Amino acid sequence: MKFSISFVEKAESNGNTAIVLASVGHVPAGLQAIGMGEALYGKASATAGFKAKLCSTLDLLAPAESDAARIVLIGLGERDALNSNAWLRAGGKASSLAGKAKKLVVYPDGSAAPSELAEFALGMILGGYSFDRFKTTSRDEDETEGEIAVEIVAGDVAAANAAFAERQAVGEGVVLARELVNLPANILGPREFADKAEALAAFGAKVEILDRAQMAELGMGALLGVAQGSVRPPYLAVIHWNGGGNDERPIAFVGKGVVFDTGGISIKPAASMEDMKGDMGGAAAVIGLMHTLAARKAKVNVVGILGLVENMPDGNAQRPGDIVTSMSGQTIEVINTDAEGRLVLADALWYCKERFKPRFMIDLATLTGAVMVALGSHRAGLFSNDDGLSKELADAGERTQENLWRLPLGDEYDKMVDSRFADMRNTGGSRYAGSITAAQFLRRFVGDTPWAHLDIAGTAMGSPKNEINRGWASGFGVRLLDELVRAHYEARD
Numbered sequence: 001m002k003f004s005i006s007f008v009e010k011a012e013s014n015g016n017t018a019i020v021l022a023s024v025g026h027v028p029a030g031l032q033a034i035g036m037g038e039a040l041y042g043k044a045s046a047t048a049g050f051k052a053k054l055c056s057t058l059d060l061l062a063p064a065e066s067d068a069a070r071i072v073l074i075g076l077g078e079r080d081a082l083n084s085n086a087w088l089r090a091g092g093k094a095s096s097l098a099g100k101a102k103k104l105v106v107y108p109d110g111s112a113a114p115s116e117l118a119e120f121a122l123g124m125i126l127g128g129y130s131f132d133r134f135k136t137t138s139r140d141e142d143e144t145e146g147e148i149a150v151e152i153v154a155g156d157v158a159a160a161n162a163a164f165a166e167r168q169a170v171g172e173g174v175v176l177a178r179e180l181v182n183l184p185a186n187i188l189g190p191r192e193f194a195d196k197a198e199a200l201a202a203f204g205a206k207v208e209i210l211d212r213a214q215m216a217e218l219g220m221g222a223l224l225g226v227a228q229g230s231v232r233p234p235y236l237a238v239i240h241w242n243g244g245g246n247d248e249r250p251i252a253f254v255g256k257g258v259v260f261d262t263g264g265i266s267i268k269p270a271a272s273m274e275d276m277k278g279d280m281g282g283a284a285a286v287i288g289l290m291h292t293l294a295a296r297k298a299k300v301n302v303v304g305i306l307g308l309v310e311n312m313p314d315g316n317a318q319r320p321g322d323i324v325t326s327m328s329g330q331t332i333e334v335i336n337t338d339a340e341g342r343l344v345l346a347d348a349l350w351y352c353k354e355r356f357k358p359r360f361m362i363d364l365a366t367l368t369g370a371v372m373v374a375l376g377s378h379r380a381g382l383f384s385n386d387d388g389l390s391k392e393l394a395d396a397g398e399r400t401q402e403n404l405w406r407l408p409l410g411d412e413y414d415k416m417v418d419s420r421f422a423d424m425r426n427t428g429g430s431r432y433a434g435s436i437t438a439a440q441f442l443r444r445f446v447g448d449t450p451w452a453h454l455d456i457a458g459t460a461m462g463s464p465k466n467e468i469n470r471g472w473a474s475g476f477g478v479r480l481l482d483e484l485v486r487a488h489y490e491a492r493d
């Protein structure tokens with residue numbers, strides 16, 4: 001369901017549905033505008049037990065004199081507790097109530113700030129996204145096809161428009177990330193993903209695509225080893241957004257982009273293997289973030305790097321026991337070909353550090369099943385060699401409710417990835433501490449650069465439904481990292 005959102009001082013007509021926002025203990029200010037008296041509201045809400053709790057709803061037939069057919073009240077909760085996340089969720093809730101309407105008018109409760117209205121609008125965009133392009137017959141019959149016009153009544157229309165322009169860029173980034181994660185691997189291979197990166201040029205980003213020969217020239221034996229079992233060649237996409245000063249060192253984001261992970265020769269069981277179309281969730285978050293930063297012209301220099309490969313078993317695939325030489329010169333014994341993400345990231349991180357000397361590097365990866373055992377689908381694992389960066393990330397996670405939980409690194413864990421035959425091996429030798437040993441492996445490729453690793457295996461896909469997401473692909477990381485950049489790394493006017 002696509003919404004075309006605008007802000008208005010006063011709605012000319014209500015269309016099919018008027019959405020009135022209500023806070024606990026207050027008569028909604030919007031009621032007056034739609035000709036519904038306080039007494040009628042009192043009666044209706046008491047009868048239905050509507051108390052304006054956050055995201056609760058009350059669906060009413062509009063009075064005869066109203067030009068709307070439906071009036072839907074959405075609770076905002078207590079005014080004191082009304083933070084940006086509550087606005088976002090309320091917007092998401094509104095998106096699910098559009099039904100067959102062609103036009104919606106939203107009446108906020110009292111004097112909502114422009115930024116709050118923009119967050120509500122972002123919630124509508126996110127909640128409205130669904131992956132239905134392959135459904136040729138059974139589109140949801142209760143929904144309108146095509147765009148639904150949404151008018152949000154705002155005190156200061158110009159300020160609301162300006163605030164929304166920024167949040168719309170975020171919405172586009174999240175939707176892009178979700179769409180890529182949802183797309184099956186027959187449609188989205190490494191080349192098609194690289195094309196998506198190149199498309200960011202339209203927003204003023206510079207994009208380079210390195211092919212297999214160029215990566216071989218650079219000595220990226222770890223990444224190339226993963227790719228060699230697939231008939232579809234790998235690419236490394238390097239996206240630059242230069243919104244900062246000429247001599248400002250960039251910040252960097254690196255994403256695991258395994259378009260499909262069969263496990264390779266260490267093949268995965270059949271059950272749920274189809275989920276591995278989402279094993280590029282890290283790269284999807286990075287491209288989504290780069291889209292957002294470019295679209296909202298963020299005042300910062302940023303590099304986004306995507307390691308795009310497919311992990312397949314074939315006659316040319318790498319074997320357990322193979323030893324590969326990474327770009328760093330360090331050698332790796334491949335114990336399990338299903339621990340491929342860290343091999344891809346090893347070369348992508350080293351390349352990033354050597355070429356850009358970034359202020360920090362943050363990698364995102366659907367890296368381990370073990371992080372799902374530890375944290376489920378509610379938080380991503382955070383690993384870092386830098387307490388300051390780690391705190392900034394965790395705090396941005398709280399604010400956006402894309403939550404993180406820091407897990408430890410340490411010499412004891414580092415030893416677990418030592419190999420008998422090479423400098424290191426690509427597993428920790430047992431299932432214990434599986435997410436930590438994966439992070440420990442990555443750490444060997446970041447040198448002294450401030451670095452954080454987000455293991456998003458549990459949060460990027462297979463996500464539960466909520467107000468702002470109809471499910472499966474979440475686009476996790478885009479809102480979080482946009483917030484990190486906005487709060488700490490952008491030049492102020």
Ligand code: BES
Nearest residue numbers: 336338339340366367368369370427457
């Ligand atoms: N892509 C998987 C991790 C994963 C599993 C993501 C389930 C999302 C859902 C990764 O490449 C992998 O297979 N990791 C192995 C590592 C092991 C072989 C050391 C794992 O977690 O089992």
Ligand code: ZN
Nearest residue numbers: 261338339340
């Ligand atoms: Zn794997």
Ligand code: ZN
Nearest residue numbers: 258261279341
């Ligand atoms: Zn994988």
